Amino acid sequence: MTHAAQIKIAATYMRGGTSKGVFFRLQDLPERAQVPGPARDALLLRVIGSPDPYAKQIDGMGGATSSTSKTVILSPSTRPDHDVDYLFGQVAIDKAFVDWSGNCGNLSAAVGSFAIASGLVDSTRVPHDGVATVRIWQANIGKTIIAHVPISAGQVQETGDFELDGVTFPAAEVQLAFLDPAADEEGEGGGAMFPTGNLIDDLEVPGIGTFKATLINAGIPTIFVNAADLGYTGTELQEAINGDAEALARFETIRAQGAVRMGLIDHIEQAAGRQHTPKVAFVAPATGYNASSGKAVAASDIDLVVRALSMGKLHHAMMGTAAVAIGTAAAIPGTLVNLAAGGGERSAVRFGHPSGTLRVGAEAHQVNGQWTVTKAIMSRSARVLMEGWVRVPGDSF
Template identity: 80%
Template sequence: MTTQQIKVPATYMRGGTSKGVFFRLQDLPQACQQPGEARDKLLLRVIGSPDPYGKQIDGMGGATSSTSKTVILSKSSQADHDVDYLFGQVSIDKAFVDWSGNCGNLSSAVGSFAVASGLVDSARVPHNGVCVVRIWQANIGKTIIAHVPITDGLVQETGDFELDGVTFPAAEVVLEFLDPADEGEDGAAGSMFPTGNLVDDLEVPGIGTLKATLINAGIPTIFVNADSIGYTGCELQDHINSDAEALKKFETIRAHGAVKMGLIKHIDEAAKRQHTPKVAFVAPPQTYTSSSGKVVQAEGVDLLVRAMSMGKLHHAMMGTAAVAIGTAAAVPGTLVNLAAGGIEREAVRFGHPSGTLRVGAQAVMENGQWAVKKAIMSRSARVLMEGWVRVPGDTL
């Protein structure tokens, strides 16, 4: 048995309303520089999973879906891109790393990390201004453009941009998700609406037949109306996460929606695909009090959205789900668009448990199908710690 721990260079970063451990591919142990069991074992041990106590005490994870995340970056293998970005969502209580989707929140930290760690050509980094980092999102084969502020040749992390769900202000990072729909092989026939419908009848045994908008944009997402499942859209985390029956209900909806979207063939496969699809419920604007105690006024938002991530209600909103919300809101007739008033729009501001978020998207009809060229939103990112993460030598 190896008694010494392995040291791996790593950076702990906040991106949007998430946190994760970032690695350069070249810094990983040789056996972990390609996909497979060794890589997954390393990342599980780094985060502290699987943990039957659900706390991730013996690792870097924070025991929530928002803080049980890993990122691997390398110089891009794709033309006209700076960096390849691979995201691993680590299960908390199971020995499983889900590679099926992107993390939109951590996407906001990718550009900053890439610049700071030398993965972006120095000739492309201004001494002062904004560095445009071209990111290849390897999980889903999509391009993300990050606009990273630079001051005196270094990434500018501090600033006055405020993001609901994050306690302190920071520098604004604008993200463009190009062609966020059509996820190819991972997205059932590769269309924005995999069933061909803006609204489907989703039959869920034990729950009933729900109206649902099934969309592949940012991340595969199942939207249902809040009132159809007994909610108002004003719920905070404790309303859902303390209710075992509610969590079971959402997982059942997710599994049946995944089958209808063509992401899995049988509902039993959903357990091994925890990261995607997401389930979200929408409602027209109402005034409510957010988790911070701030009152969100009905007139200040276009609709309310609550989303599930890794089996629990998210404390704010996943970045990729925000892309799905913005995209669906831009298409007349979806449940998201209808909850937002049913009008044509190029941007939407929605209320979530921590406050509000604005995301822009333009939808166009091409060859009889809806398409969105890009979705835009602002986030922020900051390095929390850098150095080495350690794991026991017998991990690999």
């Protein structure tokens, strides 16, 4: 029996923030995968090693977690005043599914670096020494991200002393600004930051209960609930949640009901086909705890604690897009996030997550009685882990 030979595709394996993913230039993909559709999805699934009933992704580049089952496609921007178009695909682990419904804020930190190193940014815009400003069009949600990438001797500088909780080793700091992060280009969820028009809703979840919830479109659609209402303290680590099948099922039901209330889906059954968004997170006032590394986080070092789930599991740190949602909600008096942080007006917040702490800033104000946010700012780091080619069987897509 004749079997198709493997083909190789130019790719780079990168860490961005607390995530890892396989990065491609659009022009390097096989022709039939250069356009959206089943061929592209099948290719990326095979690259990552999904679907895998063993949930290990042994036969691919994925790392068997939501943070490491990711793909990125970049191309020269078709938008005025932008350098690069950035498309993110969240690859399911045990299902044949690539979710294109949202952004990855962590991998956003690696986009500017990859774009410069891959020749996707005009060389005249890259200083010999200093900081390059890369204007990124986030194609999944139709938003602009500005990345400030350090440059040394004409090359992206990846090493440095910036420490990011959830990442073991220090690296160079990459500052990110997410411009106008509320809602998306298509007006998903009604096109408003608060799709229901309320800062706090009563979210009815049949069979489970009714919860106070802040439903927000900022960075990524997110459902915030109070930890205490779920029987948690907000200081839980992964093993406390991810080893509890009943708890995970409860969170997924809350997520599905919240997605309907936000107008992201019409029926809760559709949530299974939209795993990446919305996110669900729970918040509590600042409380001391030990992070997953053993590091002590003092209540005095943070404004609140937040835990968030991604792709059905508690995240080991915090998704970058969810951090944007946290910063935005914290800046608006009266949301659950703001109240957990102590209430009042604030332009920045430091929150505790399972791996440590993170600070995010947001500029929010009211226009004609409606809240709007002009930008959210945070720092991450990024590094190339491996570059060359990935190989997949030629008949796999």
